[in-house]
Amino acid sequence: xxxxGFVARRLLQTIPMLFGIVLVVFLVLQITPGDPARQIAGxxxxxxxxxxVRQELGLNDPIIAQYGRYVGNVLQGDLGYSYKSRKPVADIxxxxxxxxxxxxxxxxxxxxxxxxxxxxxxxxxxxxxADHAIRGFGLLGLSMPAFWTGVxxxxxVALPTGWFPxxxxxxxxxxxxxxxFLPALTLAIGSxxxxxxxxxxxxxxxxxxxxxxxxxxxxxxxxxxxxRFVLRNAAGPGVTLVAIEIGYLLFGAVVIxxxxxxxxxxxxxxxxxxxxxxxxxxxxxxLFALVxxxxxxxxxxxxxxxxxxVEIDT
Amino acid sequence: xTKRLLEVExxxxxxxxxxxxxxxxxxxxxxxxxGEALGIAGESGSGKSLTLKSIIGLLPQGAQxxxxxxxxxxxxxxxxxxxxxxxxxxxxxxxQEPMTALNPTMRVGDLIAEGPRIHEGLSKTAARERAVxxxxxxxxxxxxxxxxMWPHQLSGGLRQRVMxxxxxxxxxxxxxxxxxxxxxxxxxxxxxxxxxxxxxxNLGMSIIFVxxxxxxxxxxxxxxxxxxxxxxxxTGPTDDVFTKPNHPYTExxxxxVPSFDATSVKLAGIEGHPPDPRSFPPGCRFSPRCRYARxxxxxxxxxxxxxxxxxxxxxxxxxxxxxxGR
Numbered sequence: 122x123x124x125x126g127f128v129a130r131r132l133l134q135t136i137p138m139l140f141g142i143v144l145v146v147f148l149v150l151q152i153t154p155g156d157p158a159r160q161i162a163g164x165x166x167x168x169x170x171x172x173x174v175r176q177e178l179g180l181n182d183p184i185i186a187q188y189g190r191y192v193g194n195v196l197q198g199d200l201g202y203s204y205k206s207r208k209p210v211a212d213i214x215x216x217x218x219x220x221x222x223x224x225x226x227x228x229x230x231x232x233x234x235x236x237x238x239x240x241x242x243x244x245x246x247x248x249x250x251a252d253h254a255i256r257g258f259g260l261l262g263l264s265m266p267a268f269w270t271g272v273x274x275x276x277x278v279a280l281p282t283g284w285f286p287x288x289x290x291x292x293x294x295x296x297x298x299x300x301x302f303l304p305a306l307t308l309a310i311g312s313x314x315x316x317x318x319x320x321x322x323x324x325x326x327x328x329x330x331x332x333x334x335x336x337x338x339x340x341x342x343x344x345x346x347x348x349r350f351v352l353r354n355a356a357g358p359g360v361t362l363v364a365i366e367i368g369y370l371l372f373g374a375v376v377i378x379x380x381x382x383x384x385x386x387x388x389x390x391x392x393x394x395x396x397x398x399x400x401x402x403x404x405x406x407x408l409f410a411l412v413x414x415x416x417x418x419x420x421x422x423x424x425x426x427x428x429x430x431v432e433i434d435t
Numbered sequence: 436x437t438k439r440l441l442e443v444e445x446x447x448x449x450x451x452x453x454x455x456x457x458x459x460x461x462x463x464x465x466x467x468x469x470g471e472a473l474g475i476a477g478e479s480g481s482g483k484s485l486t487l488k489s490i491i492g493l494l495p496q497g498a499q500x501x502x503x504x505x506x507x508x509x510x511x512x513x514x515x516x517x518x519x520x521x522x523x524x525x526x527x528x529x530x531q532e533p534m535t536a537l538n539p540t541m542r543v544g545d546l547i548a549e550g551p552r553i554h555e556g557l558s559k560t561a562a563r564e565r566a567v568x569x570x571x572x573x574x575x576x577x578x579x580x581x582x583x584m585w586p587h588q589l590s591g592g593l594r595q596r597v598m599x600x601x602x603x604x605x606x607x608x609x610x611x612x613x614x615x616x617x618x619x620x621x622x623x624x625x626x627x628x629x630x631x632x633x634x635x636x637n638l639g640m641s642i643i644f645v646x647x648x649x650x651x652x653x654x655x656x657x658x659x660x661x662x663x664x665x666x667x668x669x670t671g672p673t674d675d676v677f678t679k680p681n682h683p684y685t686e687x688x689x690x691x692v693p694s695f696d697a698t699s700v701k702l703a704g705i706e707g708h709p710p711d712p713r714s715f716p717p718g719c720r721f722s723p724r725c726r727y728a729r730x731x732x733x734x735x736x737x738x739x740x741x742x743x744x745x746x747x748x749x750x751x752x753x754x755x756x757x758x759x760g761r
Contacts, residue, residue: 247496329495330535331530331532331535331536332535332536332537332538332539334488334493334528334530334536335528335530335536335537335538335546335598335601336538336549337493337518337522338491338493338522338523338526338527338528338602339522339523339527339549339550339553339601339602339604339605340522340523340524340550340553340554340605341523341549341553342519342522345553349538349541349549350538350541353540353541354538354539354540427540428539428540429539429540429585429587430539430585430587
């Protein structure tokens, strides 16, 4: 069957998972207290008005029918209408998503730029000064919450230098890059310690294995040993770690977009939740869940490409 | 003895174990001639594998090595060396478990080509050709096709042949074998032993072969060293040691091996357990398990002494043992 078989199988497994996710998101609306019709029509609406809204939204239909309709709509990209702005939720998300994509991709890139070299150094210098120093800074990074790191960066870097805007997003590529730098750095400071620690552990376990002894015995040393023998074997666990971390980063984005006043989906979720705008909350939740599923799927595929043994391990 | 290739003098290896330290190899002396095959026999934990790994400088991190190791890289007499002097040059090693000893994310042909690429500066293509050639030399059928395979796609026997080809890729003078047949089926074991014998004769290589299996050592080795509790207790030509062991431990080892020609054999086994490396018994370390032990065995200082022109034993009662034992 081979690796392509593995990827195909993994894709098929995702389908029932997606239905499960849609079901959970759908149920959020059902179990949340409060009457959606009242929410839309307002406090002074009469019972007749409410009934009209219910009819219009199909709220009187059996739950199964509502679920079927919801799945059908979602499949067509229709996530319903915001209670607040009356605009399609899909459009609201569409307006906000590019900011978050910028934030996450820059944040992940920075995380990798920081954590791969430091993780490698910590593993190669295990139990020596460099290792202790890296682990110490890692602990520091872990113990600083993102909203605090963000504020500190704003106060100590953005305001005195004026290089970076204190909030908001830009229009040109350069403006966007400037606006995203500090938020992405905040993300990276919070997530790097986790990746550094995982990568260090993965590399140490690889370096203690017999095949590293074999490599050293035939004279493979230094950078060549790390590149050709250690990194590819440690990369599998590393990719999985990064995938898990991206899941957390999504929720980090909620905090960071609020701190830096970035108009992304994280900020959108906060606004929707505060306004009890349930269709929007549903839309954001669905989006976050889909991203996590996609990232895990991608990480499994990358792992399969990196490790020739995956085909027999499934 | 022919010209010396390797000398090990008073080797002592200390490891951290919990809060204290242990000395699993404690005063080992070895000498190996060019083209010679030496077998080191002993139970698990006797220190035979560590001795082997210290020769090629592949001990685990934190291991302390004392003593003198000398190796002849050229035609001169053996001189002190560091691990980088011999890695990829004079000494190669093959391990017990070929699955874990081969890089799982590297095609086997690329692994075998590493040595030639680094040390002979061969181009990628030339190194690949050499890898295929080496694979043919160690008896791997269809080497061109197999060179492109991953380790997990090969059988255990083929994996060990790949390991041997990798070891040979750097043209070593000395091949260290750390129980290379233990993890294999018996029929494959014989093939691998035959291959090693053939390589040794064709390439004039020296071999140190570590095993707990005396029959395996008997097939391949000119000389034997018997290890017990971190020390060598007897050395001598293989045939002599087999026909007339000079140490009670050797004798006990041999009577615990089943043989085909004996009619009604009761396997003796050895009473008791190998000693704990955290507290070796005083005097002769085998004395608590020895059926010939006398009072002075626990008092006498341990020392390997020559009993013959090319034999030595650490037993202080060799005479008594020779009369009483046989």
